[in-house]
Amino acid sequence: MYLYFKALHIVFIVTWFAGLFYMPRLFIYNVEALEKPEEIKEALQQQFTIMMKRLWYGITWPSAVITLILGSTILFMGKWNTVLFEEEGRWLLIKLVFVIFLYGYHFSIQVILSQQVKGIFKYTSQQLRLWNEVATVFLIAIVMLVVVKQSISLVWGLVGLVLFIALLMGAIKIYKLLRGK
Numbered sequence: 757m758y759l760y761f762k763a764l765h766i767v768f769i770v771t772w773f774a775g776l777f778y779m780p781r782l783f784i785y786n787v788e789a790l791e792k793p794e795e796i797k798e799a800l801q802q803q804f805t806i807m808m809k810r811l812w813y814g815i816t817w818p819s820a821v822i823t824l825i826l827g828s829t830i831l832f833m834g835k836w837n838t839v840l841f842e843e844e845g846r847w848l849l850i851k852l853v854f855v856i857f858l859y860g861y862h863f864s865i866q867v868i869l870s871q872q873v874k875g876i877f878k879y880t881s882q883q884l885r886l887w888n889e890v891a892t893v894f895l896i897a898i899v900m901l902v903v904v905k906q907s908i909s910l911v912w913g914l915v916g917l918v919l920f921i922a923l924l925m926g927a928i929k930i931y932k933l934l935r936g937k
Contacts, residue, residue, distance in 0.1 A: 775816025
C-alpha cells in the first residue's frame with residue numbers, strides 16, 4: 757500500500773506544480789490586458805478570471821491538499837517520522853522546511869488571485885514573472901533533496917541553489933531586454 761500512496765503523492769505533486777506554474781502566467785496575462793482597449797480588456801479579464809478560478813479551485817487547491825494528506829501518510833507509514841531528527845533523516849527535515857515555504861508560496865498565489873478577481877493589480881507583469889520562478893526554485897531544491905539525500909552536502913546544495921537562482925534572474929533580465937526591443 758505504501759508504494760501506491762507514494763505514487764499517488766507524486767502524481768498530485770505534479771498536478772499541484774502545474775497549477776503553481778500556470779497561475780502566475782495567467783496573472784501576467786491579466787495585468788497585460790490592462791493595456792488593451794476597454795472592450796478587449798474587459799473580455800480578456802473576464803476570460804482570465806474564469807480560467808484562474810477553474811485552475812486554482814479545480815486543480816491546484818485539491819492537489820495541494822491531497823499532496824499534504826498523502827505526504828503525511830507516507831511519512832508515518834514509512835516510519836520516516838522516527839528518523840526525522842537523526843543524521844539519515846536530515847535531508848527530509850530540510851525538504852519539509854522547503855515544503856512549508858512552498859505552501860507559503862501557494863498562499864501568496866491565493867492572495868494575488870483574490871486581488872486580481874476584485875480588480876486590484878498590485879504587481880507589474882515583470883514582478884509577476886519573477887514571482888513565477890519561485891515555484892521552480894522550490895521544485896529543484898525539493899527534488900534534489902529527495903533524490904540525492906545524504907550524498908549532497910548542505911553547503912554545495914545551497915551554493916548550487918544560489919547559482920541556479922542567479923542564472924534564472926539573469927535569464928529573466930535578458931528576456932525583458934529582448935522583449936523591450
